Amino acid sequence: MIKHLAASFWLALGAVTLAACATSATVSEADATEGISRDYDASYDVVKAAALQSVERLNVNLQGTDENDERFQIRFTKSISAFSWGEVGVVNVLPTDDGATVVVNTSKRSRTQITGTSEGRFAEEVFANIDESLAALQ
């Protein structure tokens, strides 16, 4: 009886823990406008290249890119560390009438975690890198 209770407890705990975890799909399948955004007056194709170079310069693991009619998307993860179970994120580039909008959407793998890199910190670094890339490319 006690063994069954213990097994049930561990199974329930496992289910709750798994449900509290974010994966790349959490952010890649979210609305492309979800996150912290900034508008750029450079062309969509140039901003895509700058956004890509921006993420490639970060100490994150770039998983890949894909594109549809709505946006160009860069998927990345940040590794586990002493302070965090890791983070997942996307940078979406959306074409606009005046150029492009870049949206940074990230999530901590463990949503109950207080430490780790915040979405605001990711966005700050990505936007700063894009500014540098655009200055070099234009």
Add this chain to the structure above:
Amino acid sequence: MRLLMMGGAVLLSACASLESEPLPEIGPAEYGFVTSVEVTSEPSGETRAERAAWGILSLNPVILATAVVAVEDDFGRSEVRLYTVELTDGTEALITSRYLADEGDCILIRRPVEGGNAVVVKQDDTTCDTAAAAVGN
């Protein structure tokens, strides 16, 4: 033993804060048409073993399992495209990039001086035609 594993885990993932490498120096603008695209994948720098090492420290089998299992299917892999480009000066270039272009697209290439992925920007076909005419091709 636990101390040893902790040391190993720390060594495996020492960098915690978000940082950027300096902007790489890139070469001059080159234009050309994409003649072939090959999608490849390479290790992305994070492994399940690394996550397991941290999970073991918790001494909790549920946390250990979660650290390893609760990740995406393509975890640990990174997609890169290998492009063959016929440059407007008549030569051929092999470059890697995560920018998305298709066969037949006219693209601008800026190759990093010290190697690595090239900066690619899709262009109108007329841009390549003009660049080719400028060098007599």
